[in-house]
Amino acid sequence: MSQVLVLDKEQTRAGLDPARVLDAVAAALVALSRGEVSAPPRIAAHAPAGLLGAMPAYVPGLGLAAKLVSVFATPGAPGRSSHRGLVALFDHADGSPLALLDAEPITAVRTAASATLSMRALAPAAGRIAVIGTGVQATAQVALLAALHPAVPVTVAGRDADRSRALADTHPQATVDSIEQAVRGADVVFCCTGAREPVFPRAWLARDAHVSSVGGSHGHELDPAVIADGALFAEWPGAAGSPPPAGAYELQGVDPQRVTLLGAVLDGRHPGRDDRGGLTVFKSTGHGALDVAAASVVVAWARAQGAGTAVAM
Structure with missing residues (x-):
């Protein structure tokens, strides 16, 4: 019988140290770009009002975990959705369950971390940032920017x-x-x-802007012209090569050769932004490897702090 460490939402959130999550997510993205991660494309069961997705992954050096996450529209609030679920961490050597965590803060913070890494890699000299949205993911993005880049001005915009x-x-x-x-x-x-549907037209973007799109679970968040004009980056090859919910709606029909993996930029194997400048676009679909990364940070913190409840399973 295994002792499984159970962490509630607040304990999970408390363990998501911004700098450590950023480092772990960067390591996972690099491993993805090198083909070192074992993870099938995300699958989902569809209910009338949303979906339940499953995302298992193994990342060398970080761990073995699986996420079950529901993505459901918020009643009475068009364009808003909630992400709820669980992340289970397992021993990669013997397969025994180690920990059970709340998926909502893990999903929000690891997604914000990948988006922030795209900014660091593709627009390191950015002096003006816009965050479009006011929900859970926008809140996580603003919080991460406040923790890691507090001096850079941010404009928040939403309906x-x-x-x-x-x-x-x-x-x-x-x-x-x-x-x-x-x-x-x-x-x-x-x-x-x-x-x-697209939140804004291509014409509003500056010539050398960087766009990070982490929404669009139910449709296109970006104008097709943004995809047509931009140098494209993603977490994994299936962002363009797999249909939703594993791949991105915006990248369906795009030649996968146009999409560079962000991890290849992070470890220096790809230069990232072209010397000639121009629009860059990071299209996130989420990936189980990023959940493994964030979960590993939380569990290490919980063990050090003596947080959580041990349950026999």
């Missing part, structure tokens, strides 16, 4: 002005503006919405 102001108040250098003005004035645009 709900009160929610935009409340989110901006969590960052020391954040202001609120319309989506159009936020995008037009940004070097980097983080799209963090539950949109089913």
Whole structure:
């Protein structure tokens, strides 16, 4: 009988140290780009109002884990969705279960970490950042930027002005503006919405802007012209080569040769942004390897702090 460490939402969130998660997610992305990760494409069962996805993965040096996550539209709030679920961590040597964690904060923070790494790799000199959205993922993105890049100004934009102001108040250098003005004035645009159709047109983006899109679980978050014009980056090859929910809606029909893996940029095997400049686009689909990375950070913290509850299973 195994002793499984169970962590609730607040304990899971407390263990997600920003710098350590960023390092672990970077390691997972590099492993993905080198073909070292064992993980099947995400599968999902569809219910009338949403889906339940399954994402197992093994990452050498980080661990073996699986996530069950539901993605359901928020009733009465078009364009918003919630991500709820569990992450189970297993011993990679004997297969015994080690820990059970809340998937919502893990998903939000590891996704924000990959988006932030795309900014660091593809737009390291960014002086103006826009965050589009006001939900869970936008909140995680603003929090990570506040922790890691607090001096860089951020503009928050969303359909709900009160929610935009409340989110901006969590960052020391954040202001609120319309989506159009936020995008037009940004070097980097983080799209963090539950949109089913493009949030803004290509024409609003600066010539050398970097766009990070982590939404679009139910449809296209980005204008097709953004995909057509941009140098494309993703976490894994299936972002373009697999149909949704494993792949990205925006990358269906795109030649996979156009898509560079972000991990290849992070470890120096690909130069990233072309010397001639131009638009760069990171399209995130999420990946089980990133959940393994974040879960490994949380469990290490919990063991060091004596947090959580041991349950016999």
